[in-house]
Amino acid sequence: MYLIALCDDDAEELDQIENLLTEYQEKAEIPWEYKAERFASAEELLSEMRGNGYAPDFLLLDIYMQGKTGIEAAQELRKENCNSLIVFLTTSTEHALDAYGVDAVQYIVKPLEREKFFHALDMVLCQIQKRKENQIVVKVAGGGIRQLDADEIFYCESQKNYQVLYLAAEECKVRMTVRELWDILEHLPQFNRCGRSFILNLNHVVSVEKEEILMKNERIIYIPRNMAVKFKKEYFSYYFNEKTAACAARFGASVR
Numbered sequence: 001m002y003l004i005a006l007c008d009d010d011a012e013e014l015d016q017i018e019n020l021l022t023e024y025q026e027k028a029e030i031p032w033e034y035k036a037e038r039f040a041s042a043e044e045l046l047s048e049m050r051g052n053g054y055a056p057d058f059l060l061l062d063i064y065m066q067g068k069t070g071i072e073a074a075q076e077l078r079k080e081n082c083n084s085l086i087v088f089l090t091t092s093t094e095h096a097l098d099a100y101g102v103d104a105v106q107y108i109v110k111p112l113e114r115e116k117f118f119h120a121l122d123m124v125l126c127q128i129q130k131r132k133e134n135q136i137v138v139k140v141a142g143g144g145i146r147q148l149d150a151d152e153i154f155y156c157e158s159q160k161n162y163q164v165l166y167l168a169a170e171e172c173k174v175r176m177t178v179r180e181l182w183d184i185l186e187h188l189p190q191f192n193r194c195g196r197s198f199i200l201n202l203n204h205v206v207s208v209e210k211e212e213i214l215m216k217n218e219r220i221i222y223i224p225r226n227m228a229v230k231f232k233k234e235y236f237s238y239y240f241n242e243k244t245a246a247c248a249a250r251f252g253a254s255v256r
Contacts, residue, residue, distance in 0.1 A: 002034040002128070003055070007045045007070065008062035008089070013110075014038050017060055017089070020117050032125070041065055042073035049082070058085035058105070058124050063095055071095050074102040085127055087120050136184050138165070141173040148172070150188055154217050156181060156199040166217060192234055195224045202238050 004021070008014050018036060025032065037056070039045040042065055048054040063070040074086055086104045088095070089112060099107045105127060106120035134150040141162055154166045158178040165172040174181070182199060185191040190203050194213065198221055206214040211228050213221045223231050 002032065002057045002125075004034050004036045005039060005045060005049075005054075005056040005059045005061075005084075006036055007039040007042060007059060007065075007073075009040050009065040010062075011040075013062065013089075014040075016112060020112065020114065021121075023114070024118050024121050042068035042070060046073055046076065049077070050080075055082075056084050057128055058087065060087050060089055063088055063090035063092075071098045071102070074099075074104070078102050085124050087124060134188065138172075138174040138181075138184075139176065141175045146172065146174075150185065151190070151201070151203060153201050154204040154215055155201060155219070155221065156185075158197045166219070168217070189238065192231065192238075194221060194231060195227060202235055205235060205239075208232055208235055 006014050006017050008017070018038075021034065021036060025034065037048075037054070039048070042061075045059075045061075046068075049056075059074075061070040061074065070088060070090070074088075077084070086099075086102060087106045087108065088099050088104050089108050089110060091110045093107075093109060096107050105123050108116050108120055131149065135147055136150050137145060137147050140146050148165070148167075152167050154168070156178075157164045157166070159173075161175065161177055163174050163176055163178060163181045165174060178196070178199070182193065185199060190201050192200050192202055194200050200213065200215070200221065204216045206216055208214075208223075208231070211223045211225060213223060213231075215221065
């Protein structure tokens with residue numbers, strides 16, 4: 001069951017969005033279920049998410065509304081680490097760069113066209129599925145099981161039969177060998193081995209200079225000299241492929 005938040009101060013627009021969702025569901029090759037909640041303002045949406053723990057899988061969000069704009073609401077949610085996917089539905093292309101800044105999946109200019117709206121839903125559901133595939137389960141040192149989104153991991157460092165997973169705000173120590181951990185992560189394209197001791201998430205690499213890698217948490221990791229050329233080639237290949245795909249996914253439908 002997908003939770004979808006519809007936010008627009010025009011009731012007729014909300015009706016149209018719901019009708020398109022129903023049509024999309026009826027035509028889907030793979031059955032899926034959803035529950036849509038309607039919100040007439042950004043403030044109403046923010047209040048529900050903050051006060052009642054409402055956590056939609058994705059938002060279909062208008063920009064021009066009375067009170068806070070959809071962009072302002074999205075910016076506040078991102079600052080609060082909300083990772084719901086966002087599709088903006090608006091009457092102007094003026095805020096396309098702002099949408100990029102809050103990692104919007106799509107930016108669709110009204111009046112809504114069925115083909116573009118359905119394409120946006122395809123992109124959203126694809127990303128949700130990708131997130132599910134990114135979930136890993138590890139045995140935490142000291143006992144217990146923990147489920148993690150692999151993208152939360154900046155890098156992993158081997159310490160004999162333990163691996164330390166460095167996350168944005170904490171470290172997670174797991175009881176397994178580096179080989180066992182790599183068996184879990186190697187099918188995810190964002191991860192790359194760096195020598196015997198490190199597994200890096202390429203999405204969290206800031207720069208690669210000579211034989212040094214700077215991570216987003218300001219840690220410097222040194223590349224073994226005999227691996228430096230290979231690592232740089234793989235990193236830049238991944239980086240440019242991801243940036244090109246992300247740009248096309250976010251703005252392809254709105255710029256055609």
